[in-house]
Amino acid sequence: MHPITTVHYLALSAALLIIGTVGVLTRRNIVIILMSIELILNAVNINLVAFSHALKNIDGQIFAIFVITDAVAEAAVGLGILIALFRNKETVLADEVDLLKW
């Protein structure tokens, strides 16, 4: 059996990023779009931690902490917007919210 290298982690992270991208681009439900964004951010974090471990440099993990901070802020504001949207439009489907489109 081969030992696990950084490339394994990179491939896993790329696959997770693709899954997240497909979710963002194709789903209609805004809650699931927000969850897909969390998947993308986790893919980034896997990459950062893998390189931090491979290069024996702690900076990658620090950056991962900042990415997690951003993910929290994004989820909080996104879900707040979702609640406001549901109160006004009674829908959680992204393609039914087209007020700015003509």
Add this chain to the structure above:
Amino acid sequence: MLTDTILFYIFAVMVLAGGILTITRRNAVHSAISLIVSLLGVAGLYLLQQAEFLFAVQIVLYIGGIMVLFLFVIMLVNLDQAAKQRQFNKQWLIGLAAAGLVGAQLGWFILKGTDAFAIATTAMPGASGGEGNTERIAEVLFSQYLLPFEIASILLLVAVVGSVIMAKKRV
């Protein structure tokens, strides 16, 4: 070393299967539960790479904090009729094509790029002695990265105020 390899594949399957289930389930609660499985897999990968602090942060913050927030909003917002409707938008073909393009690019880069960073082909280094992971993170975070740390706290403050204003009935 063999244990590491087996654990990596177990966690990788958790991450990918959880991710795929997240974006394909009709019911948003099922999606959230699958996302928890995926995030647990990512936490396990952190532990495999001796990032103990991030492992704890991932469990406490992501699975304990963000997922509860998601489930709370799912319960608050009535998703029953949304679950009965069409789940994918009309741009799903373009979306899949764009995602496939990104995937092809990434795959090509990973295949070709191994020469670019020689470090990537060497086996993962084992556990390093000396001080622990959390101490090292704290030392760097509170000296070299003090200003970004403070800016992150401002960002969180803005996010708190913003989400309260968004979710309030009348501003």
